[in-house]
Amino acid sequence: MARRKKVYEGKAKILYEGPEPGTLIQYFKDDSAPTATEATPAAVEGKGVL
Numbered sequence: 001m002a003r004r005k006k007v008y009e010g011k012a013k014i015l016y017e018g019p020e021p022g023t024l025i026q027y028f029k030d031d032s033a034p035t036a037t038e039a040t041p042a043a044v045e046g047k048g049v050l
Contacts, residue, residue, distance in 0.1 A: 004016040007024065014027045030047045 004018075004025065006014060006016055008015040012029055012031075014029070016025045016027065018024050028047070028049075030044055
C-alpha cells in the first residue's frame with residue numbers, strides 16, 4: 001500500500017486517507033484485547049484480514 005496519511009487510530013483499527021477525495025481505508029489490527037490473566041495484548045495472526 002502506498003504511504004497514506006493516518007486519520008485516526010483506535011484499539012482495533014487505523015483509518016487512512018483513501019485514494020479518492022472523501023474516502024477512507026480501514027486497517028484492522030491483529031491484536032486481541034488483554035484478559036485478566038494477561039498483562040499485555042497478544043497478536044493473533046490474521047485476525048485483521050477480511
